[in-house]
Amino acid sequence: MSVSTPEKATAATVEFRSLRREFGATVALDGLDLTVRPGEFLALLGPSGCGKTTALRMLAGFEHPDSGAVLVDGEDVTHVPAHRRDAGMVFQSYSLFPHLNAVDNVAFGLRMRKVRTAERRSRAAELLDLVGLGDKGERFPHQLSGGQQQRIALARALALRPRVLLLDEPLSALDAKVRLSLREEIRRLQQELGITTLFVTHDQEEALSIADRVAVMRAGQLEQCAEPAELYGRPATAFVAEFVGTMSRIPGTVKDGSVEVLGQRLPVDGPAPDTAEVDVLVRPEAVQVRADGAGTATVVATAFLGAVVRVTVRLADGTEAKADLPAHDAAELGAGSAVTVSLPERPVLVAERAQK
Amino acid sequence: MTATLTRADVASAASQKRRRRAPGWLAVVPLLAFTAVAFGLPAIAMLNGAFTVKDPTSGVSSYTGQNLTSSLQGPYLTALIGSVKLSAISAVIAALLGLPLAQAVVSSRSRALRDAVLTASGVLANFGGVPLAFAFVATLGNAGVLTVHLGLADHGWSLYSFWGLVLVYLYFLIPLMVLTITPALDGLRGQWREAARNNGATGVQYWRFVALPVLAPSLLGGLVLLFGSAFAAYATAAAMVGSAVPLATLQIADAISGNVLVGQENVALALSLDMVLVAGLVMAVYLPLQRRSARWLDA
Amino acid sequence: MARRLTPWRWAVLGLAALYFLIPMGASVLFTVDVPGQGITFDAYTQIVSADGFLSSLLLSLELAVATIAVVLLLMVPAVVALRLSAPKLRPVVEIVCSLPLVVPPIAFVAGIVTVLKWGPDHLSRTPLFETFVAVQNPAFPVVLVLAYVVMALPFVYRSLDAGLRAIDVRTLVEAARSCGASWPQALVRAVLPNLRGALLNASFLTLALVLGEFTVAQLLGFQPFAVWIYNVGGSQAQMSVAVSVLSLLVTWALLLALAGAGGRDRTASSRG
Numbered sequence: 001m002s003v004s005t006p007e008k009a010t011a012a013t014v015e016f017r018s019l020r021r022e023f024g025a026t027v028a029l030d031g032l033d034l035t036v037r038p039g040e041f042l043a044l045l046g047p048s049g050c051g052k053t054t055a056l057r058m059l060a061g062f063e064h065p066d067s068g069a070v071l072v073d074g075e076d077v078t079h080v081p082a083h084r085r086d087a088g089m090v091f092q093s094y095s096l097f098p099h100l101n102a103v104d105n106v107a108f109g110l111r112m113r114k115v116r117t118a119e120r121r122s123r124a125a126e127l128l129d130l131v132g133l134g135d136k137g138e139r140f141p142h143q144l145s146g147g148q149q150q151r152i153a154l155a156r157a158l159a160l161r162p163r164v165l166l167l168d169e170p171l172s173a174l175d176a177k178v179r180l181s182l183r184e185e186i187r188r189l190q191q192e193l194g195i196t197t198l199f200v201t202h203d204q205e206e207a208l209s210i211a212d213r214v215a216v217m218r219a220g221q222l223e224q225c226a227e228p229a230e231l232y233g234r235p236a237t238a239f240v241a242e243f244v245g246t247m248s249r250i251p252g253t254v255k256d257g258s259v260e261v262l263g264q265r266l267p268v269d270g271p272a273p274d275t276a277e278v279d280v281l282v283r284p285e286a287v288q289v290r291a292d293g294a295g296t297a298t299v300v301a302t303a304f305l306g307a308v309v310r311v312t313v314r315l316a317d318g319t320e321a322k323a324d325l326p327a328h329d330a331a332e333l334g335a336g337s338a339v340t341v342s343l344p345e346r347p348v349l350v351a352e353r354a355q356k
Numbered sequence: 357m358t359a360t361l362t363r364a365d366v367a368s369a370a371s372q373k374r375r376r377r378a379p380g381w382l383a384v385v386p387l388l389a390f391t392a393v394a395f396g397l398p399a400i401a402m403l404n405g406a407f408t409v410k411d412p413t414s415g416v417s418s419y420t421g422q423n424l425t426s427s428l429q430g431p432y433l434t435a436l437i438g439s440v441k442l443s444a445i446s447a448v449i450a451a452l453l454g455l456p457l458a459q460a461v462v463s464s465r466s467r468a469l470r471d472a473v474l475t476a477s478g479v480l481a482n483f484g485g486v487p488l489a490f491a492f493v494a495t496l497g498n499a500g501v502l503t504v505h506l507g508l509a510d511h512g513w514s515l516y517s518f519w520g521l522v523l524v525y526l527y528f529l530i531p532l533m534v535l536t537i538t539p540a541l542d543g544l545r546g547q548w549r550e551a552a553r554n555n556g557a558t559g560v561q562y563w564r565f566v567a568l569p570v571l572a573p574s575l576l577g578g579l580v581l582l583f584g585s586a587f588a589a590y591a592t593a594a595a596m597v598g599s600a601v602p603l604a605t606l607q608i609a610d611a612i613s614g615n616v617l618v619g620q621e622n623v624a625l626a627l628s629l630d631m632v633l634v635a636g637l638v639m640a641v642y643l644p645l646q647r648r649s650a651r652w653l654d655a
Numbered sequence: 656m657a658r659r660l661t662p663w664r665w666a667v668l669g670l671a672a673l674y675f676l677i678p679m680g681a682s683v684l685f686t687v688d689v690p691g692q693g694i695t696f697d698a699y700t701q702i703v704s705a706d707g708f709l710s711s712l713l714l715s716l717e718l719a720v721a722t723i724a725v726v727l728l729l730m731v732p733a734v735v736a737l738r739l740s741a742p743k744l745r746p747v748v749e750i751v752c753s754l755p756l757v758v759p760p761i762a763f764v765a766g767i768v769t770v771l772k773w774g775p776d777h778l779s780r781t782p783l784f785e786t787f788v789a790v791q792n793p794a795f796p797v798v799l800v801l802a803y804v805v806m807a808l809p810f811v812y813r814s815l816d817a818g819l820r821a822i823d824v825r826t827l828v829e830a831a832r833s834c835g836a837s838w839p840q841a842l843v844r845a846v847l848p849n850l851r852g853a854l855l856n857a858s859f860l861t862l863a864l865v866l867g868e869f870t871v872a873q874l875l876g877f878q879p880f881a882v883w884i885y886n887v888g889g890s891q892a893q894m895s896v897a898v899s900v901l902s903l904l905v906t907w908a909l910l911l912a913l914a915g916a917g918g919r920d921r922t923a924s925s926r927g
Contacts, residue, residue, distance in 0.1 A: 062550055082553040089554045095547035098652035099569045109555030111565070142651055153551075160556060380740025383732040384748060390729055391751050391808070394801040398766025399758065405769050457671050460664040469668075479907050480675065482863040486885045487899030491678045493888075494685035494896040501681040501688075527678070530671075588759030591869035595885055605761040605870075612768050612874050625769065628762035636757045 011038035011196050012073045012163035014059060019068035021054055021220075028054040029065065030220030039194045041187070042225075043211035045201055047243070051220040052200045056166050059198065061085040072163060083112075088157030089166040093173035095153055096141040102128060102152050103137040109160040127155035130189065147178035154186065158193070165190065165197040171206065183210055204244045208232065216240045234269070238351035241281050248287065248321035249279035249354055259350055262315075262341055269347035281349040287323035288342045289313060291332050295340035299333050309333075313341055402632075405625035423626035432607060432627050439587055439604040440634065442518065446525040447582035451575065453526070454533025461534070462541040474538065477531035484528045489595035492524045516597045524592055529582045536581055540574035543653030573649035580642040584635055604631055679900070686897040698893040702901070705894060711883035717795060718879060719865040722803040723858050726811050729804070730857075734815045735846060738824040752812035755805050760870040767802060767875065793877060802871045803864065810860040818853020822846075863906055 014036040021029040029051045036042045044052040057063040058070055061082030069078045077085060096105050103124045104111075110120035128134050131151040141149055150170050157165060167186070171179045187210050190197050201207050207214045208228040215225040216239075224236040235241035252261030254272050259265070261280045272278075289299075289311055296316035303310045309330035311323045321341065325333070333339065406424060408417045426432065461473045495502050496515045503509055514520060544567055552562040568575075590605035599606050604627055611624030686698040702708055737745050755763070774787030790797040824846055831841035847854070869881040878886070884902070888895035 060550070060554060062553070082550070083556045083558055085554070087554070089551070091547045091551060093547075094545055095551045097548060097551070097566055097570070099566075099572075108552070108557075108565070112552075112556040112558075112561055156551070156555065380736040381744055383736035384741060384744050387729045387733040387748065388751065391754075391805065395751075395754060395758075395763075395805045397770050398763055400766075401769035401773070402762060402766035405766075453671075456667050460667040464664060475910060476675070479903070479910050482860075482867065482906065483903055485867045485869050486881050486888070487867070487902050490884070490888055490896045490899040491682045491903075494892075494899075495678045495681035499892075501684050502677070527675070530674075584756065588761070590759075590761045591867075591873075591881065591885075594869075594873075595888065605759065608761045608765055609870075609874060612765055621769075625765055628759075628765040631759050631762050632757060635759060639753065639757050 010163075011040075011194050013038050013071075014164055014196060014198070015069075015071040015074075016055060016058075017069045017071065019055065019058060019065045019070070021051075021058070021063065021065050027220050029058075029068075031068070032217070032220065032222055034215055034222055034225060036196055036198060039196055041190050041197045041199065041210065041212045043199045043201055043207035043214045044217060045204055045207040045214050045244075046217035046223075048202055050217040052202075052217050053168060054220075055217075056089075056168055056198055056200045059085075059164065060087050060089050060166055086160070086162050087164040087166055088160060088162035089168065090150065090153045090157045090170040092169045093146065093150070096149050096156075098141050101138050101140050102133065102144070105141070105152055106155045106159050108156060113160070123159065124155070127159055128152070130158070131155045131185070145178075146174050147182055150174065150182060151185070154189070158189075158195075163196065165195050167197065167199040169200055169202070172201075172203070179206075186210070208244070214244075216243060218243075235281075235349065238281065238349075241349060241351070246284050246322060247281050248284065249281060249351070250315065250319060250321055251317060251353065252278055252280045252350065254278050254350065259348060261348070262343060264343060264345075266343060266345065267347040269349050272350060273352050275352060277353045278350040279353050280343075281351055282321070282343060284310060284322045284324040286344055286346075287321055288344065289323045289325060289333065290340045290342070291337060292340040293338055295338040297339050297341045299335050299337045299339055301335055302330060302333060313339055315341060402625050402628055405622045406629040407626075409622060423622045424629070426623045427626035427630055431602065432604075432623065435602040435604045435607040436627065436630055436634075438518075438602040439631075442521055442525070442601070442603065443583045443586035446522050446529055446586045447579050449522065450526050450529035450533050450582050451579045454530045454578075455537055455575065457530065458534045458537045458541055462538060473534065477534045480531035481528055481535055484589060485591035486595045488524060488527055489592045492520075492527070493596065496520070496523070516600050518601050521593060521597060521601055524596065525586050525589065529586060532582055532585060533578050536578040537571070537574060540571055540649060540653055544570065570652055571649075573645040573652070577642050577645040577649060580638050580645070584638050584642075587631070587635060587638075679903070682896050682900050686893050686900065689893055698891075698897040699901075701894060702898060705887065705891075707878065707883050707886075708898075711878050711880045714795070714878070715866050715880035718799055718803065719862045721800045722807060722865050723861045725800060726804045726807050726861055727854065727857065730808070730811050730815055731847075731850075731854075734812065734819060735824060735842065738819055739828065748812070752808045756809050760806060760868075761874075763802065763805070764871045764874045767798065767871070771798070771875075791875075796875070796877050798875065799872060799877060799879070803861075803868060806868070806871075807857075807861040807864055810864070811857040814853050814857040814860060815850070818850045818856075822849045859909060862909065866902070866906070 016032050016034045019029045019032040021027075026049075028049075032051065032055055034055075044055060046052045054063055058065055059072075061077075061080060065078065069076050071077065072086070097108065100108065103121060106124035106127050107115075107120040110123060115123075125134065125137060128137055131154055133148060133151055133155070136144065136148060136152075139148075141152075144152070153170070170186070171182055174182065183206060186199075199207070199211060208231070211228065213225055213227055214231050216223045216231065218239050224231060224240045226234075226236075231240065231244055235244060241247050250261055252259040254260075254268065254276050257272060258267050259272075259278065259280060266280075285308075289297075297313045299311055300314050300320065301312045303312075304327070305324070307327065308324040309327050311325055311330055311333055312320055313323065314320050323341070406427075407419050407421065409420050409422055410417045428436070457473075461470050464470065492500075492515060494500055496508070496513070497503065498509065498515075500515070503513065503515075515523075548566055548570070549562055552566050557565065588605070590609060593601065593603055593606060594609065597606075599610065608624045608627055608631075611620045611627075687694055687696060689695055689697075733748060737748060758766075771787065771791065774784055790801070827845045827849065828841045831845035832838075836844060865879075867881055868879070869885065872879050873882045873885065880902075884895055884898050887898070
């Protein structure tokens with residue numbers, strides 16, 4: 001093993017092939033198929049219990065599929081034990097060894113590989129520099145903040161030059177500010193090293209802002225895997241649409257490939273469902289709200305979000321929708337104001353009418 | 357009348373100043389006063405006695421270190437060393453056997469097994485003393501069931517010996533170890549095992565480089581606790597071996613109950629002081645270890 | 656991983672079960688299978704009528720009740736005060752409550768014997784002498800209660816401290832106070848109910864300690880239960896073993912009852 005400054009690793013491809021895993025009565029993975037490209041930063045996003053962590057742990061070798069296979073660079077690693085997987089992992093929290101200082105934590109893997117002391121210490125020091133903690137090498141975990149601990153965990157995960165980096169909600173135990181800065185740091189490092197990375201999170205904003213592609217999972221299956229902009233703008237399913245970002249449902253009627261909604265006739269984006277009665281899915285920034293004494297909708301509540309004000313309106317049929325308006329436009333819209341709601345002349349997403 | 361006035365005063369003062377109340381340390385005073393009498397007096401008496409000799413003819417007492425010197429000589433020294441040896445050996449064996457037992461319970465994930473073993477440990481750790489001695493006498497004593505049925509006496513077995521005592525002491529020391537070490541084993545995080553595996557450690561390497569070092573303070577702490585417990589034990593030994601095995605506790609008891617020469621009471625007090633010093637030393641080792649393990653495992 | 660460990664685990668548990676169950680089984684066998692008499696339950700039936708059995712058991716129970724009452728009355732206000740308003744005294748109380756661990760019971764009783772000798776030696780003409788006589792009344796030796804309270808301090812402190820750590824006393828008291836409770840009401844109605852598990856645990860440990868205590872009682876010349884078993888052992892081996900087995904079963908039953916009574920607390924805390 002050569003020791004030098006971290007250079008671009010030869011990035012690996014990761015493939016999940018129809019992975020299936022049941023824990024008693026619950027199905028954690030129900031035929032997951034997913035390919036991660038070399039050097040890609042892929043976020044696995046989904047509600048808790050959707051199987052995203054199970055998938056990651058299968059790649060790390062901590063879980064074993066009932067059926068299906070995990071491939072790294074085309075090589076089946078399904079039966080390779082965890083300690084020979086060549087995948088560095090960062091855990092949610094508290095994963096540093098409490099009896100070792102930062103340097104020894106980072107050097108732990110090298111020690112397991114019987115790398116000489118001097119060599120592994122210098123490599124560990126390099127990695128600590130890489131995560132910006134070169135001066136904290138002698139500190140023990142309990143002397144470090146949560147954010148610092150996670151940086152060291154990151155350095156430890158990179159110490160053996162893994163072909164894949166696995167991040168299991170590494171930011172969820174941190175407070176908001178640290179979370180943001182560490183998120184950027186992880187992204188920077190990943191791009192610098194060009195290492196294939198899987199990042200598990202339940203926070204859609206985190207996933208969209210950091211990843212090359214985001215894989216949304218639900219009930220052990222892949223719903224959609226796409227770049228953040230596409231995921232947000234053209235969600236493949238109603239679940240993705242509502243899980244990623246805020247989405248309002250406004251009832252409409254499909255006729256001849258277009259939909260009638262709010263007195264407008266708009267083209268349907270993608271294949272229309274078989275039923276005529278549908279919900280039109282709209283993002284708050286796409287909803288237009290205008291003060292109108294004769295309007296049939298009323299403002300229910302407003303929430304100031306900084307640049308925009310999120311206005312909740314109740315439509316004539318009782319449906320509630322959310323709209324983001326520039327702060328100065330929303331000034332005159334107090335709760336109870338009568339308004340008119342409209343949508344821009346663009347194709348809209350429709351979904352089967354939700355059961356109320 | 358006075359009482360009513362006082363209460364009214366307090367009430368009005370309290371309503372004037374909302375935060376004001378009887379100082380909290382008052383609640384601690386009875387405890388401290390009680391310990392000063394019930395514990396302090398005997399402690400002082402022991403210290404005082406350990407350093408005085410009374411001239412048998414004149415009845416005049418004088419301070420001297422002679423008792424302490426005697427307590428570290430002859431049969432007294434033998435007894436003290438016997439106690440230390442018995443306690444150390446029993447504690448080490450109990451710790452070595454208690455750890456895998458506790459690990460078997462913790463790693464089994466069976467709630468029922470865990471509850472059963474911990475409850476049983478709670479009972480057995482308190483099951484010292486006379487009943488324990490008699491149960492073993494009935495089992496492995498000269499007329500004991502196993503001794504008779506297996507003919508152990510022909511193989512030179514005797515319960516009333518050093519190793520017999522060790523065997524009996526383990527009966528309450530192993531459960532004590534299980535109770536002490538279980539929280540520490542619970543504190544070993546799954547992430548540590550997985551992080552170690554992820555860094556290329558085998559199962560053995562995980563235990564060698566992570567689990568045992570992290571457990572070390574708790575293990576040592578438990579060991580020290582077991583030592584102290586065995587060291588202080590008297591009833592079991594008294595009911596079992598009489599004075600066949602020389603132990604400090606038995607020596608002191610003999611001196612107190614007047615089974616030895618008159619005038620030896622103060623040497624017994626000096627021997628008590630020796631025991632306190634050994635036990636104190638043990639606690640001095642234990643507390644810092646306890647603190648370190650709490651820091652590592654409770655975070 | 657877990658599957659591979661199983662044989663190892665069963666071996667450990669099996670060996671432990673053997674070691675811990677054999678003396679029990681053998682003891683029972685010893686008491687019912689008397690050489691020359693065959694199977695007989697005499698050892699058990701004779702216990703109740705045995706000389707001194709009831710009186711010594713009763714004495715032990717009385718001592719236990721008195722000890723539990725005194726130790727809780729001393730400790731509960733103290734540890735609650737430590738949490739609420741006197742945290743600076745915490746190290747003091749902690750040390751005081753750990754001291755008995757440093758002094759083995761045999762050393763402690765050696766000190767007590769010495770103190771009790773001061774009575775006849777130095778104080779025979781003062782009113783204090785009456786006190787010395789009173790505390791050594793064989794019908795109810797107060798001196799044993801004093802000693803047992805001291806010996807129970809470490810366990811009771813630990814148990815109560817653990818119980819208090821699990822609840823936020825300050826917030827509880829402040830919440831009760833803001834609902835209009837007086838100080839004593841806040842303690843009795845808000846704090847103590849939340850300490851139920853810890854109080855039961857402390858009581859049980861003290862009970863077990865007093866019922867099994869032998870060293871101090873024997874050397875001071877009193878005859879509570881453990882000393883009685885010891886004395887019976889000399890003459891009636893079968894019966895003494897029978898009583899030993901029973902005393903273990905009783906401890907077991909008490910602990911199970913305690914686990915049942917405090918069961919809700921335990922599960923709540925283990926999930927927290």
